[in-house]
Amino acid sequence: MTGIRILLAALLLAVSTAGASAQTMSYAQAGALLAKSCGPDITKFCPKVNLGGGALRACMEGKISQVSARCKSDYVMAMASIAKRQQAQQSIYKLCNADAARLCQGMVPGDGNLLSCLLEASKVVSAPCNQAITDAGYR
Numbered sequence: 001m002t003g004i005r006i007l008l009a010a011l012l013l014a015v016s017t018a019g020a021s022a023q024t025m026s027y028a029q030a031g032a033l034l035a036k037s038c039g040p041d042i043t044k045f046c047p048k049v050n051l052g053g054g055a056l057r058a059c060m061e062g063k064i065s066q067v068s069a070r071c072k073s074d075y076v077m078a079m080a081s082i083a084k085r086q087q088a089q090q091s092i093y094k095l096c097n098a099d100a101a102r103l104c105q106g107m108v109p110g111d112g113n114l115l116s117c118l119l120e121a122s123k124v125v126s127a128p129c130n131q132a133i134t135d136a137g138y139r
Contacts, residue, residue, distance in 0.1 A: 024085035086133035
């Protein structure tokens, strides 16, 4: 039960805050990373905090000077990666619009076919569009 609590807590930390590397990490990857590096700190400093409503994040931020260096470092890295992923997901339409108009005529944005078309045409899609697709976690 404690292991599940730690994993859920770490995932909540990752999701409740909105990078640094060429690829971004998923929420699951961020949760697993934070469960591993921050789990002991969560258990030690916030053992009775409810998972919902941002209470865990507030507790951990209140104890930030006491948590391990590894937890702090991984938290910063995970949050930067998640923020980069969210930004890439929001910018895909803008960065891929010209490629979509050229390569995927007649496809409607939002139904998944447009993204499939861009993925299939990745060799001729512009570099910024390809990078946004990668950073957004769609490949």
